[in-house]
Amino acid sequence: MSRLRGRFAGEVDELMHEITSSLEIDLEMAEEDIRGSLAHARMLGETGVISAENAASIRQGLEQVLAEYTSGAWVPEPVHDDIHMAVEARLTELIGPVGGKLHTARSRNDQVATDVRLWLRAELTRLDAELADLVRVLLDRVEADGQSLMPGYTHLQRGQPILLGHHLLAHAWVLQRDRERLADCLLRVNQCPLGGCAMAGTAHPIDRQRTAELLDFPAVMENAMDAIAARDHLQETAAVCAIVMTNLSRMAEELVLWSSAEYGLVRVGEEHATGSSIMPQKRNPDGAEIIRGKTGRVLGDLQALLVLVKGLPMAYNRDLQEERGPLFDALRQAHLSVQLMAAMWRQLSVASDRFEVDLVDDFSLATELADAMVEAGVPFRQAHEAVGELVQLCEAEGAANLAPIRRHTDRLPSAVAGRLDELLDPRAAAERRTSQGGTAWVEVERQVALLRAEVESVQNHP
Ligand code: ARG
Numbered sequence: 001m002s003r004l005r006g007r008f009a010g011e012v013d014e015l016m017h018e019i020t021s022s023l024e025i026d027l028e029m030a031e032e033d034i035r036g037s038l039a040h041a042r043m044l045g046e047t048g049v050i051s052a053e054n055a056a057s058i059r060q061g062l063e064q065v066l067a068e069y070t071s072g073a074w075v076p077e078p079v080h081d082d083i084h085m086a087v088e089a090r091l092t093e094l095i096g097p098v099g100g101k102l103h104t105a106r107s108r109n110d111q112v113a114t115d116v117r118l119w120l121r122a123e124l125t126r127l128d129a130e131l132a133d134l135v136r137v138l139l140d141r142v143e144a145d146g147q148s149l150m151p152g153y154t155h156l157q158r159g160q161p162i163l164l165g166h167h168l169l170a171h172a173w174v175l176q177r178d179r180e181r182l183a184d185c186l187l188r189v190n191q192c193p194l195g196g197c198a199m200a201g202t203a204h205p206i207d208r209q210r211t212a213e214l215l216d217f218p219a220v221m222e223n224a225m226d227a228i229a230a231r232d233h234l235q236e237t238a239a240v241c242a243i244v245m246t247n248l249s250r251m252a253e254e255l256v257l258w259s260s261a262e263y264g265l266v267r268v269g270e271e272h273a274t275g276s277s278i279m280p281q282k283r284n285p286d287g288a289e290i291i292r293g294k295t296g297r298v299l300g301d302l303q304a305l306l307v308l309v310k311g312l313p314m315a316y317n318r319d320l321q322e323e324r325g326p327l328f329d330a331l332r333q334a335h336l337s338v339q340l341m342a343a344m345w346r347q348l349s350v351a352s353d354r355f356e357v358d359l360v361d362d363f364s365l366a367t368e369l370a371d372a373m374v375e376a377g378v379p380f381r382q383a384h385e386a387v388g389e390l391v392q393l394c395e396a397e398g399a400a401n402l403a404p405i406r407r408h409t410d411r412l413p414s415a416v417a418g419r420l421d422e423l424l425d426p427r428a429a430a431e432r433r434t435s436q437g438g439t440a441w442v443e444v445e446r447q448v449a450l451l452r453a454e455v456e457s458v459q460n461h462p
Helices: 014-020 023-047 052-071 083-095 097-101 108-145 164-189 208-214 224-229 232-258 286-310 318-347 366-375 380-396 403-407 426-431 441-457
Strands: 149-154 157-163
Touching: 023 052, 023 083, 023 108, 023 208, 023 318, 052 083, 052 097, 083 097, 083 108, 108 164, 108 224, 108 232, 108 318, 108 441, 149 164, 149 426, 157 164, 157 426, 164 232, 164 441, 232 286, 232 318, 286 318, 366 380, 380 403
Parallel strands: none
Antiparallel strands: 149 157
């Protein structure tokens, strides 16, 4: 049944076949496998390693295998160890023993490495486009609802009033940096391992540059052993996915929080909310929760890839076959999550006046008082202390806000006491922060223009 049994007297054990076969997961990159073979066959023909006629019939056969596979006319049989053996078997069925020449000057080691790189290149390119879309959606949202006032938090304690646009830009910038990370990773993914053979290269006069060129790889991997043994590009890809997911997860956590009655800043679209089997009124932000949950899963994928490789001696070890589960999963979850996050932001509604009044009713404007005292000549440390004491006084009088200070203006420099209305206005507090990167609307608008230009100028595809 199985091939590659020439040196054995009998067949492989059934359980052994089941545990060692990678065919099922390989199907994800079946087309890449055939395309890699098409390039290899062409190079073999051009260099004279095999005759031009043989190369031509192998290529014709491979084109047919590809057509049959994509139309569903041919389904790789589970008897084969992996996609490489299945394709070769079908090719040989179609064109006869000359199909056996395809594997000249090649090993499944450089073949699988090539397939994964071709697959990854397309996936990373798609993920980048999805990330760019998410950044654009966030920028649109900043323009639409960005002037909404909200509390800025540290330690999840109200700190200073800010604009929603300022907050959303913080998420948008890190996602743009994710795109930079991805582009950098893509440079290392996009190198050709084909021709590395088992690990040592070959005595046949192959032309690795030509194969690379046929597969649109800008560079050949210099060392044949590195070409087949390296998996750092997989780890790096999973790390990029993991970082993207942690960024999405922070945003998801906020969407969950902001959707609560207590916060009430956003309402996710109906198409992204779910109900309850018992509580008829529920409108749960499950999409955001799932993204937060998937983040743990992708962090696990990265961990799996790191641990998989750590103890392996050079060069190929069969353990490496386990790479595809976590790698494919990390990308699948990242694609889904980035797309869903963009869709949720497109549909959700913002209660733009939610915090307009509410922010007067807390201590978020304490920094304004301290800053105003600084303008009146008080050193900041002293001003901080004095306002702290005023907060204590307000609390002692049973207030949860700064309102009682209007009865204690004697404790403020007169220049500050005379400005209380303006100082206790949360919107004025946000708009005062015009320093570069500050929360004032002028700065938000400036960043939107800047980030939009960056998003459009960097389109990562090889
Ligand atoms: N199915 C194998 C994998 O995914 C292909 C490479 C097999 N190489 C070998 N030396 N047994 O890694």
